Amino acid sequence: MPLLISLAIQRRRQHTWAEQAGKRWAPGPGNNSVYVFTDLDGRAIHPGDALTQFQRLTHEADLPPIRIHDLRHGAATMARAAGIDVRILSAMLGHSSTTITNDLYGDVATEAKREAANTIADQLAYREERRAESSTDMTTAKGWCAGR
Numbered sequence: 001m002p003l004l005i006s007l008a009i010q011r012r013r014q015h016t017w018a019e020q021a022g023k024r025w026a027p028g029p030g031n032n033s034v035y036v037f038t039d040l041d042g043r044a045i046h047p048g049d050a051l052t053q054f055q056r057l058t059h060e061a062d063l064p065p066i067r068i069h070d071l072r073h074g075a076a077t078m079a080r081a082a083g084i085d086v087r088i089l090s091a092m093l094g095h096s097s098t099t100i101t102n103d104l105y106g107d108v109a110t111e112a113k114r115e116a117a118n119t120i121a122d123q124l125a126y127r128e129e130r131r132a133e134s135s136t137d138m139t140t141a142k143g144w145c146a147g148r
Contacts, residue, residue, distance in 0.1 A: 007036065014038060017038070018042060021040060021042065024041050026041055026042035026043045051068065054068055072093070076093055076101075076104070076105055077105060077108050080108040081108050086106070
């Protein structure tokens with residue numbers, strides 16, 4: 001699901017929660033929460049609660065134990081491998097310079113390029129093999145016809 005749609009759905013949830021909470025809604029009646037993710041009363045989710053929930057979900061999904069920060073690193077690695085410009089990725093991650101981003105994720109782009117080159121080489125080799133097989137088949141067919 002696209003990010004903006006997910007955020008719009010979350011905002012609608014918060015409006016419903018705000019109506020249900022009434023005066024208990026943390027930012028105050030009629031005020032939007034300044035947080036993207038809140039509890040049912042509009043307060044920021046405590047980091048410990050988020051961590052507990054994350055660990056429970058990863059355990060239920062039978063995933064190995066990972067840190068929440070590993071998700072950030074994984075997303076950045078995938079973005080870099082997908083060819084996202086280092087300046088954009090650096091800004092998204094809040095790095096003070098692209099040098100930091102390149103130091104951390106520059107080799108990912110190199111590896112992705114290597115894999116792409118290998119895939120292309122494999123395709124070319126496959127096509128050449130098919131062409132050689134086709135050529136051999138035609139030579140055999142011509143010889144068979146000539147010998148008749």
